[in-house]
Amino acid sequence: MLIRPATPTDLDAALRVIGDAFGIVVQPPTVHTTVAEDPDGHFLVAERDGAILGTGASVGFGRNGWLGGIAVRPEARGERLGQRLTEAAIDVLGPRDSVLLLASEAGRPIYERLGFEVEERYVVLWSPPDTPAPVPNGLRRLTAADRDAVLELDEWVTGESRTLAVDVALEGALATEDLSAVALKPPWPALPILARDPAAGEALLRALIAPGLRLAVPESNTAAVETLRSLGCTDGPDVVRMRRGAPVAWRPEGLWGVFSLFFG
Ligand SMILES: CC(C)(COP(=O)(O)OP(=O)(O)OC[C@H]1O[C@@H](n2cnc3c(N)ncnc32)[C@H](O)[C@@H]1OP(=O)(O)O)[C@@H](O)C(=O)NCCC(=O)NCCS
Known part of the structure; x- marks a missing residue:
């Protein structure tokens, strides 16, 4: 092989x-x-x-x-x-310093054998097929001029420097007027949301949820989990966030949606 x-x-x-x-x-x-x-x-x-x-x-x-x-x-x-x-x-x-991943049940034993430890569960859900068309009231489209502010918010939430992820997802991204929450728009189906303020995170999620999306949020962000369930999302198999190496200073409560189950 x-x-x-x-x-x-x-x-x-x-x-x-x-x-x-x-x-x-x-x-x-x-x-x-x-x-x-x-x-x-x-x-x-x-x-x-x-x-x-x-x-x-x-x-x-x-x-x-x-x-x-x-x-x-x-x-x-x-x-x-x-x-x-x-x-x-x-x-x-x-x-x-550290390597992170989101593990399925099938994958978890492999990562445990290699020294990874569970640090958080992510609830995975599918958006309902009949979500009404979003009405993005009070939101604005991001431009290249917002890049630094978005990178700063992303780092505040994740503790990481995810320039690649932010750069491929800036065009078409939406934010609350005060930039307290940002919904990025990667070129694959996803709704990654970063929020300094939970109310703004919830507002973006409610405004932008679209049919047929696989969404995931940290279980400890109970407000996000409750919002998704109230929007009629159905549960998929959960994943666990695992880490090998030094802890990352991230804020699960600021994460209202992931880029993918590759990186949260
Ligand atoms: C998870 C996955 C990558 C494991 O691949 P793999 O090459 O079979 O891994 P391993 O050989 O280390 O086996 C993993 C376990 O599957 C079990 N297994 C053995 N033969 C198997 C078979 N024919 N079919 C399914 N599972 C089998 C083994 O018992 C092993 O358990 P153990 O660790 O207690 O021995 C694979 O099952 C897969 O692609 N699953 C779906 C996608 C997924 O969940 N990926 C992980 C994302 S985090």
């Missing part, structure tokens, strides 16, 4: 492995293809006899890195390939 960086010709097969493993449809651009194009991002595949049997990805945000997209085709499971892909995705990140 060869583990190597994905090439453009691998992408269809690699995204199919991920989509089948997580029961979702993934079409480019995805969080994985976006990460693969970044100098500090990595998208790996496991290949045997010309077939793509597994994937793993990682991205560096300065001192921290995130792992995501760990998936193995059913016929190749049970051979510790998931673990090898995880180790390879960590190795290519190089030295970091």
